[in-house]
Amino acid sequence: MTGQHLVIDWGDAPAGLKVFCAVLAWSRYRFVRFATDQTRSTTLALLAECFEELGAVPAVVLSDRMGCLKNGIVANLVVPHPDYLRFAAYFGFRPDFCESQDPESKGVVEHLVGYAKTDLAIPADGWGGRVAEANRAARSWGLEVNGRVHSQTQAVPRERLAEEQRLMRPLPCLRPPLCRGELRKVGRLQTVRFATARYSLPSAWVGKKVEVAVVDEEVVISYDGREVVRHPLMAPSEISILDQHYAVGAARPLRPIRVKTGTERAFLTLGPVAESFPRAAAAGTSRLAAELADIVTLEASWGRQPLLDALERATRFRRFKADDLRDILAPGPQAPNPTAPGQPLRLALPQAPTRSLAEYSLEAIR
Numbered sequence: 001m002t003g004q005h006l007v008i009d010w011g012d013a014p015a016g017l018k019v020f021c022a023v024l025a026w027s028r029y030r031f032v033r034f035a036t037d038q039t040r041s042t043t044l045a046l047l048a049e050c051f052e053e054l055g056a057v058p059a060v061v062l063s064d065r066m067g068c069l070k071n072g073i074v075a076n077l078v079v080p081h082p083d084y085l086r087f088a089a090y091f092g093f094r095p096d097f098c099e100s101q102d103p104e105s106k107g108v109v110e111h112l113v114g115y116a117k118t119d120l121a122i123p124a125d126g127w128g129g130r131v132a133e134a135n136r137a138a139r140s141w142g143l144e145v146n147g148r149v150h151s152q153t154q155a156v157p158r159e160r161l162a163e164e165q166r167l168m169r170p171l172p173c174l175r176p177p178l179c180r181g182e183l184r185k186v187g188r189l190q191t192v193r194f195a196t197a198r199y200s201l202p203s204a205w206v207g208k209k210v211e212v213a214v215v216d217e218e219v220v221i222s223y224d225g226r227e228v229v230r231h232p233l234m235a236p237s238e239i240s241i242l243d244q245h246y247a248v249g250a251a252r253p254l255r256p257i258r259v260k261t262g263t264e265r266a267f268l269t270l271g272p273v274a275e276s277f278p279r280a281a282a283a284g285t286s287r288l289a290a291e292l293a294d295i296v297t298l299e300a301s302w303g304r305q306p307l308l309d310a311l312e313r314a315t316r317f318r319r320f321k322a323d324d325l326r327d328i329l330a331p332g333p334q335a336p337n338p339t340a341p342g343q344p345l346r347l348a349l350p351q352a353p354t355r356s357l358a359e360y361s362l363e364a365i366r
Helices: 040-054 082-091 103-119 131-145 157-167 262-268 272-281 288-296 298-302 304-317 322-329
Strands: 005-012 018-024 030-035 060-063 070-074 077-080 094-097 182-185 191-194 197-200 209-215 218-223 226-232
Touching: 005 040, 005 103, 018 040, 018 103, 018 157, 030 040, 030 103, 030 131, 040 082, 077 082, 077 094, 082 094, 103 131, 182 191, 191 209, 197 226, 262 272, 262 288, 272 288, 272 304, 288 298, 288 322, 298 304, 298 322, 304 322
Parallel strands: 005 060, 060 094
Antiparallel strands: 005 018, 018 030, 070 077, 182 209, 191 197, 209 218, 218 226
């Protein structure tokens, strides 16, 4: 193998996790990630993430004869799967497979799999099967090993990668985002179903198709590459609902008030508070028209501003009759204004001296 060769392979890790390893043959830059399966979609997604970290695409990707990447074997030659061929054509590399029973052809990545298990110090429980925690450790480990001198090349892989990038192919400009997930349609209940669980979205997304993916144990819902909302990953058949997606009255239409009589016109000229009063009073009194006509006459006796203050107070306490307005206007500014209870007072009270009960015994009295 020469430069611009990327060698990839899968290995087993504790707690049922799988470890994906990739190494550039010339610079010896190493890439390690964990997953729960070795399917074709997972392999291609991790390979795309590897290209993103390298900042370029190698000329050749050499892999083992993985069942997820091959479509068959003819005359001892591996026929790549059509999905893998489309992926390779999109990124611009040539897929290659190692020879049968020839571990030396990919020994550099076989060594990396074992090296990752020993030097990465994978715990016995495999992080409890938590892929996000395992990948955080893998990223930190990659920063460490790619920044120190390699034992064979006697050079720093990150520095050699900068030289190798000049010979590699550039990344596609219109490549999809790494967290691209599955398409789901938002239902009438403002939720999408993913892995038999449901996740809520704002009402504006009802009827639209969004992308749902799992990133670091969170469900990321995005649209056209832009993130919409995040939810914690739920167990099957569970539901994650955000209250702000179902705000009461958020989308409630406000019907305009249409003036038909002179009394209504005279009442609404009092101002905005006069418009909110009939909206609330419509469900509070059966003689709204007569009450409005009586309330209009109160301006001549009490003045406009006191009447407006009384209307605001009547709306707040749901008193919608003209007699209620008169009762409010009568006390004037001396009317009480109930408020919510405040914080309890914190007073430094003096400490009274205390004595023990033993001082009151018969022996103490004698």
